[in-house]
Amino acid sequence: MTATDRSDPPGTDPVEVAPRMADLDGLRSAAATCTGCELYAPATQTVFGAGPSSAWLMFVGEQPGDREDLAGAPFVGPAGRLLDTALGRAGIVRDEVYVTNAVKHFRFELRGSRRLHKTPAVSHVRACRPWLDAELRVVRPTVVAPLGATAGKALMGSSFRITESRGTVLDWNGFALVPTIHPSAILRMDPEDRDAGLDALVADLRVIATAGHEPRP
Numbered sequence: 001m002t003a004t005d006r007s008d009p010p011g012t013d014p015v016e017v018a019p020r021m022a023d024l025d026g027l028r029s030a031a032a033t034c035t036g037c038e039l040y041a042p043a044t045q046t047v048f049g050a051g052p053s054s055a056w057l058m059f060v061g062e063q064p065g066d067r068e069d070l071a072g073a074p075f076v077g078p079a080g081r082l083l084d085t086a087l088g089r090a091g092i093v094r095d096e097v098y099v100t101n102a103v104k105h106f107r108f109e110l111r112g113s114r115r116l117h118k119t120p121a122v123s124h125v126r127a128c129r130p131w132l133d134a135e136l137r138v139v140r141p142t143v144v145a146p147l148g149a150t151a152g153k154a155l156m157g158s159s160f161r162i163t164e165s166r167g168t169v170l171d172w173n174g175f176a177l178v179p180t181i182h183p184s185a186i187l188r189m190d191p192e193d194r195d196a197g198l199d200a201l202v203a204d205l206r207v208i209a210t211a212g213h214e215p216r217p
């Protein structure tokens with residue numbers, strides 16, 4: 001077979017498809033063939049959001065990591081385990097929340113056989129946005145919680161600063177939006193600072209839990 005004989009199956013254009021899908025299963029299977037940006041090619045698979053469509057809370061992370069790329073599910077690696085610990089301490093049940101990412105393919109660079117996380121570019125966040133908008137439209141959570149700067153900027157724009165707004169309840173497009181730190185940032189802290197980092201994440205999650213009981217803004 002020559003290169004010109006090769007015909008890849010047509011991919012899914014999120015701009016065209018995502019706004020037309022009415023439920024999470026349809027969105028998930030459409031996103032599985034997304035070719036909206038170049039990140040689909042080296043990644044193992046699309047990592048779509050997970051959780052019930054009745055979720056009261058939606059966490060938005062940055063992008064899947066190495067473990068998530070292999071497992072096909074968000075926040076199942078070290079950052080996810082830390083998030084689970086913090087959720088437990090704040091009395092939030094993970095099975096009742098929806099967890100997703102601003103970018104749904106793992107961006108990495110190869111160092112030998114290791115795949116090292118690479119922060120997604122603004123163009124990747126933009127290309128993936130129709131999937132996130134569709135998840136918000138279908139789930140309609142009471143509270144949206146961006147985890148870290150990439151997710152915060154994806155939703156609030158480039159002037160968003162996590163240090164200024166974490167743990168505060170903002171009114172965003174009819175949702176209560178409460179930004180907080182990304183669990184990976186705690187994992188990157190010096191060991192002696194990690195307990196305080198986790199305590200601060202739990203404090204933000206308690207604000208989120210309270211916002212979930214308030215009427216929609």
Ligand code: URA
Pocket residue numbers: 061062063064065068073074075076077079080101184
């Ligand atoms: N970090 C993220 O932002 N998302 C994941 O799913 C895992 C790690």
